[in-house]
Amino acid sequence: NRQPIVAIDGPAGAGKSTVTRVVAQQLGLLYLDTGAMYRAVTWLVLQSGIALDDESAIAELVSQCQIKFVENQQNESSPQILINDYDVTQAIRSMEVTAQVSAIAALHSVRTELVRQQQNIGKKGGIVAEGRDIGTNVFPDAELKIFLTASVQERARRRLLELQKQGQENVTLEQLENLIQERDMSDSNRTFAPLRKAIDAVEIQTDNLSIVEVTNQIISLYKQQL
Numbered sequence: 001n002r003q004p005i006v007a008i009d010g011p012a013g014a015g016k017s018t019v020t021r022v023v024a025q026q027l028g029l030l031y032l033d034t035g036a037m038y039r040a041v042t043w044l045v046l047q048s049g050i051a052l053d054d055e056s057a058i059a060e061l062v063s064q065c066q067i068k069f070v071e072n073q074q075n076e077s078s079p080q081i082l083i084n085d086y087d088v089t090q091a092i093r094s095m096e097v098t099a100q101v102s103a104i105a106a107l108h109s110v111r112t113e114l115v116r117q118q119q120n121i122g123k124k125g126g127i128v129a130e131g132r133d134i135g136t137n138v139f140p141d142a143e144l145k146i147f148l149t150a151s152v153q154e155r156a157r158r159r160l161l162e163l164q165k166q167g168q169e170n171v172t173l174e175q176l177e178n179l180i181q182e183r184d185m186s187d188s189n190r191t192f193a194p195l196r197k198a199i200d201a202v203e204i205q206t207d208n209l210s211i212v213e214v215t216n217q218i219i220s221l222y223k224q225q226l
Ligand code: C5P
Pocket: 012, 013, 034, 035, 036, 038, 039, 101, 102, 103, 105, 106, 130, 131, 132, 133, 134, 183, 187
């Protein structure tokens, strides 16, 4: 008998991370960022110098890697991520990792290993997990499934604001739209566990909604269902 699971899926830049973090905090559940795990593995592959098309070497590397989430002293709602004891919390957000992550995440061996680790983290329930295949593949029996979307234009606009806040001004709105669209395409068209809305997921289109409005909707759905 496990605790409830909330699955939050959707394309890049739909606001999943912020929303998932707030929902987990307000419901007193654990927050699991599965995208961070694919990013950490991508960082490790890039770091190791293995060719991106050498699937057997990548499989070997991933089968031996250890990913840990640890509480962040400065910001308790946003954990730090370690892979093989390297703190990669910042490094996994680089443009380089972002550009390669979809290709690495498409590999069958990578997905099998990370899904195994995610299911292990969630085996007792009590979590809100975000990703692309949580409701369809990782936790198909989740009590509540949400599919968060927004137009490409809106998602690019949000990303630009985020980057500007971090002082990164060297990318245009148009470039961001193209990058987001490319990532949507590869995530939706890959063979293994592509990005899909689960049939029993509730879709929330967030173009004209604030973070508070989205999180309140999810929390009230959660309370209705449990
Ligand atoms: O959510 P985030 O943008 O950090 O995810 C990075 C990438 O990791 C996605 O574009 C996707 O290729 C991959 N991913 C995945 N399955 C998940 C979570 C992320 O394939 N459950």
